[in-house]
Amino acid sequence: MATATANNLALPAIVDLDALDGIRDMLAEAIDLGATSVSGAIVERISTNAFFLLMSAAETARRNGTAFAISEPSPAMLGAADRLGLGEQFAGLVKG
Secondary structure (H helix, E strand, O other), rough: OOOOEEEEEOOOOOOOOOHHHHHHHHHHHHHHOOEEEEEEEOOOOHHHHHHHHHHHHHHHHHHHHEEEEEEEOOOHHHHHHOOOOOOOHHOOOEEE
């Protein structure tokens, strides 16, 4: 069985609609390469659609048999997830 090296990606401070195309492409490429870890350490603002993109990426990774995790989510990111009612689903993606 091949061992995948984790792809470590970082979200920008502002994860809004303008940033989503680039993030989607980055996530798709990383997931194709193997296990993926996405840092949310510097996120100051994040859109609802960005959460759905991250959850979709996690599902794609699961279907591909690849690990996917959000690491170091910022307080702003965690607060936004809770305000949107996505706290439980998002918490399932957070590792570490």
